[in-house]
Structures are given as structure tokens and as C-alpha cells.
Amino acid sequence: MTERSVYASLKLMPMPTSPGPDTADAVVVGGGTVGAWCAYFLRRSGLGRVVLVESDLLGQGASSRAAGVVRLQGGTVAAVQLAQWSRRFYLSQREELGTDSGFTQLGYLLPCFTQADVSAARARLAMQNSLGVAARWLEPGEVDARNPTLAPGQTLGGTFCEDDGYISPPRNVAAYTAALLATGVDIRERVAFTGLSLRAGRLSGVQTSRGPIATGTVILTGGPKLAEVGRRSGLRIPAGGARHQIAVTERHPDLASSRVPMVFDVPAGLYWRPEEGGLLFGMSNPAEPPGDDRTVDHSYLDRMRGRLARLVPVTAGLGLRKIYAATIDYTPDHLPIIGPALAPAGPLAGVTVASAGGAGMMWGPAVARAAADVALTGTSEVVEVGSLGLDRFDEAGRSKLASDPVALPFPESV
Numbered sequence: 001m002t003e004r005s006v007y008a009s010l011k012l013m014p015m016p017t018s019p020g021p022d023t024a025d026a027v028v029v030g031g032g033t034v035g036a037w038c039a040y041f042l043r044r045s046g047l048g049r050v051v052l053v054e055s056d057l058l059g060q061g062a063s064s065r066a067a068g069v070v071r072l073q074g075g076t077v078a079a080v081q082l083a084q085w086s087r088r089f090y091l092s093q094r095e096e097l098g099t100d101s102g103f104t105q106l107g108y109l110l111p112c113f114t115q116a117d118v119s120a121a122r123a124r125l126a127m128q129n130s131l132g133v134a135a136r137w138l139e140p141g142e143v144d145a146r147n148p149t150l151a152p153g154q155t156l157g158g159t160f161c162e163d164d165g166y167i168s169p170p171r172n173v174a175a176y177t178a179a180l181l182a183t184g185v186d187i188r189e190r191v192a193f194t195g196l197s198l199r200a201g202r203l204s205g206v207q208t209s210r211g212p213i214a215t216g217t218v219i220l221t222g223g224p225k226l227a228e229v230g231r232r233s234g235l236r237i238p239a240g241g242a243r244h245q246i247a248v249t250e251r252h253p254d255l256a257s258s259r260v261p262m263v264f265d266v267p268a269g270l271y272w273r274p275e276e277g278g279l280l281f282g283m284s285n286p287a288e289p290p291g292d293d294r295t296v297d298h299s300y301l302d303r304m305r306g307r308l309a310r311l312v313p314v315t316a317g318l319g320l321r322k323i324y325a326a327t328i329d330y331t332p333d334h335l336p337i338i339g340p341a342l343a344p345a346g347p348l349a350g351v352t353v354a355s356a357g358g359a360g361m362m363w364g365p366a367v368a369r370a371a372a373d374v375a376l377t378g379t380s381e382v383v384e385v386g387s388l389g390l391d392r393f394d395e396a397g398r399s400k401l402a403s404d405p406v407a408l409p410f411p412e413s414v
């Protein structure tokens with residue numbers, strides 16, 4: 001039976017019931033985009049009873065608060081491949097699910113301001129093109145023509161990819177909720193994961209705020225709270241959370257999405273895209289220590305607005321109609337974590353850890369699929385998972401891998 005026909009036979013089937021003690025073929029911790037799509041993929045792969053435990057409500061972590069940017073112009077091979085897989089998934093959702101995450105293709109410009117930016121961007125472009133990404137180099141005049149709101153003459157050129165775009169994060173939560181319901185995943189909201197149950201050093205189940213569930217397979221997610229989920233499991237997972245601020249300007253005719261692509265000012269860590277006739281822009285303060293403070297830092301917001309106004313002068317006179325701060329997940333090397341849990345005594349069979357490393361809109365479905373594959377078979381065709389496991393980190397959480405150079409300015413430690 002092909003995967004699709006398995007799915008067709010599961011679609012809108014009631015959740016399998018299990019009389020007696022609470023058991024599951026797999027338990028997924030966390031109902032964000034990584035955990036939820038993972039539960040869906042596990043079910044689609046043929047697992048009978050998949051339970052998703054979410055301490056709050058589906059999507060109430062980072063996943064409903066994101067800016068939604070999906071960028072093929074990644075800084076590493078794995079970053080590009082995860083984004084390619086996720087983008088294909090977003091485009092296939094309507095056929096597969098009857099709904100979608102609202103992927104909108106808009107094109108993404110990454111401008112360069114120094115010769116060092118140009119050299120790095122050209123090297124990345126060669127790598128991206130070799131993987132089939134249709135990104136291209138724009139000369140300074142072409143940058144100004146492609147984005148008429150950008151102050152002219154500011155850049156030394158930049159890379160542009162027509163295929164990049166963004167999803168609607170709330171719509172993505174709605175899409176995965178529909179997918180979970182359609183495939184009969186047992187969704188348990190307001191149920192917290194509190195720990196693993198081990199018998200003779202092997203996984204035998206999970207503990208939750210509503211009692212134990214016997215299972216041989218667990219996938220741990222948690223976004224900004226993944227380290228805490230790890231602590232509850234007796235594991236050290238180097239992942240953190242940091243404040244990330246988003247604001248949306250008032251409308252202006254110059255900011256119509258027909259005129260303005262998305263832009264990532266990589267050196268500053270500031271990005272923006274059209275949103276309902278205005279510009280949505282976002283950034284974290286790289287000097288701020290990690291934490292879950294969600295109050296708006298107005299003085300840092302002013303600095304973000306200053307940088308935006310210098311590059312997009314029309315925004316200087318515009319008020320803001322939305323401002324919020326949320327906690328974004330990150331890993332020390334800004335790359336995802338996909339692999340077996342590592343206990344002090346070695347890999348913990350049956351327990352898989354998954355984090356999108358702060359890029360869950362552009363990588364989330366692919367990370368979820370790869371984590372489901374690793375849980376079921378130990379490997380994945382989505383991406384080369386061998387280098388993305390927890391064994392790349394030392395005791396202090398330092399990674400053996402070079403950091404993804406096209407990332408938000410996350411902290412480098414946890």
C-alpha cells in the first residue's frame with residue numbers, strides 16, 4: 001500500500017480506541033507545528049494509536065505567533081533541503097488535506113551592504129543553485145528596481161529567490177488541527193508531559209498530568225520549552241528561548257504586496273514583508289540574554305524602526321497598528337535537532353528529540369517528517385539526519401557544526 005493510499009484509508013476514520021490501560025503506539029509531546037505535523041506523519045505512516053499531549057492548547061507556543069517566512073535561501077545544505085521539503089509540503093496540502101497553511105509566494109530579497117556580505121552571499125548562492133534553488137544575483141540597480149520602496153543606492157546588490165514566501169501561522173495551526181482530526185490522532189490538550197517511564201533502562205511509557213501512558217515510542221518537542229521537556233525526561237537538551245518582537249505598520253499604497261517582496265537585512269537581523277497593506281517587521285535583540293519575557297521592549301523597537309526607516313523611508317511617517325513580543329526557540333548553532341535522545345549512559349531507545357531551531361515555519365514540516373522517520377526507522381530521506389542529532393553538542397552545549405549564517409541574531413549559548 002502506498003503512503004497516500006494508507007492516508008486515504010485513514011482519512012476521517014475515528015480514532016482507534018484502546019480498552020483497558022492507556023497505551024499508544026507513539027506519544028508526541030507538544031502541539032506546535034513540529035509536534036503536530038509529526039503526529040500526523042506518524043499516523044500517515046501507518047501507526048495505529050498516536051497520542052499528542054499538549055500542556056496548553058494546540059498552537060499556543062511559538063507556532064501561532066510567528067511571522068511565517070519560508071526561505072529557500074538557507075545558509076547550509078540541510079537548511080536548504082528542509083525548506084525545499086517544507087515548501088513542497090505546503091504546496092501539496094490542499095490536495096492532501098483539503099485545506100492548507102496559506103503559503104503565499106512573494107519572493108525574498110537578501111541585500112548586501114559590504115564586500116564581505118557580497119562574497120558570502122555569492123558563495124551561498126552557488127550552493128543553493130547546486131541544490132536546485134532558483135535564487136539569483138541582482139546588481140544594485142536591479143535591487144532598487146525589484147523593490148521600489150528601498151532607499152536607492154543603499155546596496156551592493158543582493159540575492160533574490162522568486163519561490164520564497166510566507167505562510168499564515170494561525171492558518172497553519174488550523175491546518176494541522178484538521179489533519180490531526182482527520183487522521184484520528186488522539187489530541188490531549190491541557191495535559192502536561194511530566195516525565196518518561198523506564199523499565200530496565202528502556203522506555204516503557206510517559207507520565208502526564210492525567211496519568212501514565214504505556215508506549216515504546218516518544219517524540220519530544222517543545223519549541224522554546226524543549227530544554228524543560230528534556231529536564232523532565234532526565235535529559236540535557238541544548239535549546240533555548242529568546243524574546244522576538246514583531247510590529248506591523250499602518251497601510252500605505254507604496255507597500256502593496258504587488259510592489260514589495262520580502263526582505264531580510266541579514267547583517268542587522270531585521271526582516272520585513274507586506275502585511276495587509278502595511279509592512280510586518282521583526283527582530284530579536286542579540287545582546288539580550290535568553291528568557292521568556294514577552295513584554296514589548298519599546299526602546300529596542302525604536303531601534304528596529306530606525307533601521308527600517310533608513311532602508312524603507314516610507315515607513316518613517318507611519319504609525320504601528322500591531323506590536324507584540326513572543327518567545328522564539330533557538331539552538332546554539334541555529335540548526336535543527338533531529339535525533340535520538342541522549343541520556344548520560346548513551347542513546348535512549350524509543351525517544352526522539354525534534355526542534356526546528358527557530359525556523360519552524362520554513363523547516364517545521366520537514367523536521368516533523370524527519371523526526372517521525374527517525375522514530376520509525378532510525379533514518380530519513382528528507383535530510384541527512386546523521387549530523388543533526390544531539391551528539392553534535394558538547395557538555396556546555398557547544399556544537400561541532402558551523403552555525404547557519406542566515407539566521408536571526410539568536411544567542412549562541414543556552
Ligand SMILES: Cc1cc2nc3c(=O)[nH]c(=O)nc-3n(C[C@H](O)[C@H](O)[C@H](O)COP(=O)(O)OP(=O)(O)OC[C@H]3O[C@@H](n4cnc5c(N)ncnc54)[C@H](O)[C@@H]3O)c2cc1C
Nearest residue numbers: 030032033034055061062063067069193223359360361362
Ligand atoms: C515572533 C516569532 C516570529 C517567528 N517567525 C518565524 C518565521 O518567520 N519563520 C520561521 O521559520 N520561524 C519563525 N519563528 C519560529 C517558529 O515559530 C518556531 O520555530 C516554531 O513555531 C517552533 O515550533 P515547535 O512546535 O517546535 O514549538 P511551539 O510552537 O512552541 O510548540 C511547542 C508546544 O509544546 C508545548 N509544551 C511545552 N512543554 C510541554 C509539556 N511539558 N507537556 C506538553 N506540552 C508541552 C507548548 O505548550 C507548545 O504548544 C518565529 C517565532 C516567533 C516567536
